[in-house]
Amino acid sequence: MSRITLRIDLDGHGSIGPGKIRLLELVGEAGSIQKAASAMGMSYAHAWKLLQEIGATFGAPVVDASTGGRRGGGTQLTTLGKKVVELYRRAEQRAAKAAEPEIDQLKKSARGHTTHRRSIKPKKN
C-alpha cells in the first residue's frame, strides 16, 4: 500500500513528524514510556528526550506520569498530547486525500515496470 508521511514545521517552534506522533500513540496505548520506547527500538532516554521536545514545542507537557506510584501506575497522554496526535492524523488524512491524483500518477509510473537496478555508467560533469 502506498501512503504519505507528513512533517510539519511549526514556525521555529520545532517540528512534528511520524516518529514523534507514533511515540505519543504508543505511550497512550501502552500506558508506559518504557514499553513505547521498546516497541520503537529506541532507548527510554531517547523517548523521554523526544517527549520533552514535543512538550517544549507546545509549551506544556504531552505526557503525565503523575499517576505512577511504587510498582506504579502508568504514563498517560495529557489532553494536549491527545490533541496533537489527533490534529496530526487528521492533517495526514486530508493531505493524502487532496494529493491523491498526483500520488496515483506517480504510482502508475512506478508500477509500469519491474523494479530493478539499472546499471548506468556514472559520469562527472
Add this chain to the structure above:
Amino acid sequence: MSRITLRIDLDGHGSIGPGKIRLLELVGEAGSIQKAASAMGMSYAHAWKLLQEIGATFGAPVVDASTGGRRGGGTQLTTLGKKVVELYRRAEQRAAKAAEPEIDQLKKSARGHTTHRRSIKPKKN
C-alpha cells in the same frame, strides 16, 4: 514560516521525499550533478546513488548526461525526471492547502507560549 514536507511511499517501489526532489531540482537548475551535490553538502557518489534509486523506482533514467562532451555539456533532467518533480510539488501544495485547518491549530498551540525547555524530572514506569 511553517510548512509541510511530504514523503510518498510507492507500493514497494521505494519512496520519494524532500531530499531526492530537491536534488532533482538542483540538477535541473545547475545542469550538473556535481554542483547539485555540492549545494546539498553531499558527495557526487551519494547524489549519483540517489538518482539511480529514483530511476529504479520509476523504471527509467531521471537524468540525461548524454549531452556531455569534453569540457562538456551538462546533465539535464529527462522528461520523466521533470514529471516526478512536478507531480511531487503539486502533491505537496495540495496537501498543505488541505491540511491547513489542522496545521493552523497546531501552530496556534505552538505560538501560544515562549519556547523554552521545561525541566521535568524523568520517571521510569
